[in-house]
Amino acid sequence: MNDQEILARLKQGDENTLDLLYKANYRMMIKLIIKNNGTEEEAKDIYQESLIVLWQKAQNENFVLTSKISTYLYSICLNLWRKELERKKRFSYETKEESTDVMEMDREERVRIINKCIQKLGETCRDILTYYYFDRLSMVEIAEKMGFANADTSKTKKYKCKKELDQLVKSLYKESDFLD
């Protein structure tokens, strides 16, 4: 597979290709970060994040690969790692502020509730919604991946699934007095 083929497969949301890409560039990227004062654990984390960045970028129609995928990954890794180093530095200077902010606590509780609802959702719904919002697959691509008859089926299902999730969340919010 050449880079264009890999990219095309990533665009279709082919996770197996993501795995292969991960394995193929693993040693190089891990070494890169270890050499820049990272631990292997940190290196792994940054590298995985970089691949997910690429995964999402590949969905963008305007995305053009101007270098080899490995070179591109290399630069994402390096950027993310620099950011992480800066964050660490800043963090060590700041006095730790306990976030007793009521708003913040509310937000955490809301996220917790939503996640509970996502778990409750059927697998099909969860897949459709994540493919649609995160992977940004088209309705045709979702139909192919899920084995639906056509894009209309994806669209209808996506609509229903989103409604179902919204309703679930709203009903749990009510229990926790988040609404009204």
Add this chain to the structure above:
Amino acid sequence: MNISEETIDSFLRGDLTGDELENFNKALSADPKMQQEVSFQQDVVDSIKQYRHNQLKNRLNSIEMAPVSVGSSASTYLKLAASIGIVALLIGAFAILTNTQKEENNTPISDLETQSTESVIVSTPEPAISSNNNSTDQKTIAPKNSNSETKATSKIVDASTANSKTKKSTVATNTNEASVNTSVPGDEEMTSDDMAFDSRSENFSTPTITNTDHSNISASVVKVNIVKEKNLAYRYFNNELYLHGNFSNSTYELFELNNKPSKQLFLYFENNYYELIQGKTKVTALVPITDKATLSQLAQLREH
């Protein structure tokens, strides 16, 4: 202006740009009730994205990779040399095994590959070859691994997610030179070990399971194709196994059980075992095995 549900959804997905986005924001700022709704849905969509992000991350994280050592002590080099030797030995052995297979089946692997479905399958060799023997004679193949071997081979197994494993059997890799395409920008430390592992992990070939028995060495080759579908099913076509199902979020494993005189192939997927009966040419739904004796045998095999 009234904001349609569809527009809100496009906004949340990040599809609105330029004028569309401007109009949306304008309309939104004039409608507090709508603001509340959009902010609610924004939370939901953010969580959906986070969920998928974690899912992908866990997926990558579950791919076990050999530790990377940056240092260059003598012992690492020894280890490298040893693993290169073993890899070379394995490739040699596989080449011979695969060749024999080709003749028997009369279907060259390269042909099979061009017919294969779009899915990518990684081969997972878990060979059991006695290590101190450089001969590739099939008779040297024994089910017991020596320690150093286990190390090298387990690395190979870890390198894959679409796991097809067989226990007490060897899995032949098909070293596919066309797919060995490693690009290495600016890493001066790439050793031949790197290359060996890289080329192996880029090996997009098909899992070819070659079975060996204690007494009687017999071999079988299974080429697996994945057909993404909701329900688990399988069929054989053209001597290839077609697995239907959703394997994108978890891995599957294949086992071969040698209950003389017949051999049985089993699939392990999401805590269930399924029997794959060879020669089923129609798509057959997979039903988990409930027979206790078989299950315990399989569980034993899998734990091994």
